[in-house]
Amino acid sequence: MSEAVQPKRKARPRRAGVTMADVAAEAGVSMQTVSRALRTPQTVSPDTLELITAAIRKTHYVQNLAASMLASARSLTIAAVIPTLSTSIFADTIQSLSDMVGRKGYQLFVGNTDYRLDREEDLIRSLLGRRPDGLFLVGTRHTRGSVSLLKRAGIPIVEGWDLAPQPIDRQVGFSNDLAMDAVVRHLAASGRRQPVFAGVVRPGDSRARQRRDGFCAAAQKLWPEDEPRLIDAGDLALTMDAGASLLDRVEAQHPDADAIVLSSDITAAGVLFACIRRGIAVPRRFAITGFGDFEFARHLVPSLTTIAVPTRRIGFEAGRLLLGAIAGDTAGPRTVDVGFELIERESS
Structure with a gap:
């Protein structure tokens, strides 16, 4: 019996593209010089670097990063894990972090957890599978599985926005406890004696x-x-719409309250708007405070007393810690306390 004839597979077409040799020919230098300019531009003279840069633009060359990663054992990427993409306060931190690491040639990729620790663990596992050179996380509370993954990762880790007694590696943040202490003392100094904390405290x-x-x-x-x-x-969402429900609960459960302390400027604005609609005088009936110093806080009427957090500095310092650790710096500080500021405005 004759063997069945298998159809020949078509050869996979080679992808046409510009090579490093094309860039070298256009710039009039060797391939080794082009490679060095891409990997360590500081080792190439400014005139040569300008020639190579112009050649890259003219030829539309795209560097094969996968090959570079294999050769250098680095991915030139930083991973970031944040609770949500919908709040600008984290966006400022991520933008600053991206700017900082981008100056050294690193790309940032971001994932969000929706404040779920189980989702954070899955995300950390997925991101580590892409072999980033460093990892930034908002928060210092994680599942045991996440902590194990992070400790075994073998890369620099920076936790942000909190200050833990025992960070996994490095951390940059501030004390939320001391910030609230400053808020309560401010209210007491202004004559308030029955403040109520009204917070959307979600799991995670x-x-x-x-x-x-x-x-x-x-x-x-x-x-x-x-x-x-x-x-x-x-049970409420972290939105301005939650403000009316929060105000209802304050008046029903604590009718003697003379100040409402919110865990975010978002819900604080919602409570303030609900007071205005109901004809409740602020701050005569209720002093209202927020947290975060969002841009709109100073434009509200009355303007909102709040805690200002240096969000961009958190990203900058996180980037500095990551880059330092990647470069092998073991002498620098492992904790950076960026502090906070109580901003006193009309609502209190």
Whole structure:
């Protein structure tokens, strides 16, 4: 019996493209010089680098980064894990981080967790599979699985926005507890005695929880005879629309309240708008405070008292820590406290 004749497979067509040799020929230099200019441009004279750059633009050359990664054992990428993409306060941090690492030739890729620690663990595993040279995370609370993955990754890790007693590697942030202490003391100094914390504290949002706990600790110090007044609205979304519901709960559960402390400027604005619609005087009836110093906070009427966080500096410092660690710097600080500022405005 004769064997069946298998049809011949068509050869896969070679992709046409500009090569490094084409760039070298256009610039009038060797391929080794082009390679060196791409990998370590500081080692090439400015005139030669200008020739090569012009040749790259003229020929539309695209560097084969996969080959470069194999040769250098580096991906020239940084991964970032943030809670949400919808809040500009994290966008400022990520933009600053991207600007910082971009100056050294690193690309940033970002994933969001929607404040879910299980999703963070899956995301960390996925991102580490792409072999980034460093990783930035918003927050210092993680699942055991995430901590194990991060500790075994063998790359620099920077946690941001919180300050943990024992960071995984490096961290840059501020104390949410001390920030809330400053808010409560400000309210007490202005004559308030019955403040209520009204926060959208969702599972996984450790920063909102720290703000709530910081409020409780400060209130107990100032008024030890009273139980701290709390509205813990984890069932609501972190939106301005939640403000009316938060105000309803404050008035129903704590009718004696004279100040409303919010865990975010977003919900603080919602409460303020609800007060205006109902004819409730701010700050005469309620002092209102937020957290974050979003751009709109100073444009509200009345303008919003809040905590300002140096969001862009967090990204800058995170980038500096990552780049330093990638370069082998073990002598620099492993914790950077960027602090915060209480911004007193008309709402309190």
